[in-house]
Amino acid sequence: MTIVINIVVSVIVIILLQLLGMVIFSWMTPYRDMEELKKGNTAVALALGGKFLATAIILGVAAYTNTSIWFMMLWFAVGYACLVVSYWIFEWVTPGFKISDHLKQGNVAVGTLLCLVFIGTAFAVSSLII
Numbered sequence: 001m002t003i004v005i006n007i008v009v010s011v012i013v014i015i016l017l018q019l020l021g022m023v024i025f026s027w028m029t030p031y032r033d034m035e036e037l038k039k040g041n042t043a044v045a046l047a048l049g050g051k052f053l054a055t056a057i058i059l060g061v062a063a064y065t066n067t068s069i070w071f072m073m074l075w076f077a078v079g080y081a082c083l084v085v086s087y088w089i090f091e092w093v094t095p096g097f098k099i100s101d102h103l104k105q106g107n108v109a110v111g112t113l114l115c116l117v118f119i120g121t122a123f124a125v126s127s128l129i130i
Contacts, residue, residue, distance in 0.1 A: 013069055014059055017076050021055040022048075024080075028087065031104045043103045043111030050115030054083055054122035061126035075129045079122070086121040090114065 025048075026033050036044040058079035059072075066072040091099050102110040 010063060010069060010072075013073065014063060017059055017073065018052075018055055021059075021076075021080055022052060024084075025051045025055075028084070029103075030100050036104065041104070041106050043106050043108050046108065046111035046115040047103055047118075050118035051083070053115075054118035055080065057119070057122040058083070058126050058129070061129050065129050079125045079129060082125040083118060083121055086117055087114075090117050 031044075033044060033048050037048070059076055062072045062075040062079065066075060087099075099110060099114060103114070
């Protein structure tokens with residue numbers, strides 16, 4: 001019975017952390033993600049999907065490598081902070097334009113690249129989670 005309770009609690013914590021991560025990412029953008037998705041903005045969909053997958057990768061590795069929910073949450077926070085920093089670094093190394101403006105305009109190339117920046121960062125950072 002203890003195993004079932006641990007699994008249920010872990011799943012609930014993972015879902016809540018995933019949602020929290022997506023809420024924080026939505027606060028970082030000057031536009032409303034869901035409104036852009038309703039308009040069919042593919043660039044925003046790619047960026048948002050990359051954020052979601054990157055967050056899930058870090059959560060999955062943190063859950064897999066830690067038996068304690070607290071350590072899983074700690075490693076998720078570290079990994080998530082790296083994802084946020086990667087966005088700001090990406091913004092910094094592209095001084096010719098503002099990423100959020102291009103995403104809102106539907107620039108699929110920027111959305112695709114940002115998606116892959118998030119996923120690549122998640123894979124790299126998740127290899128450091130112990």
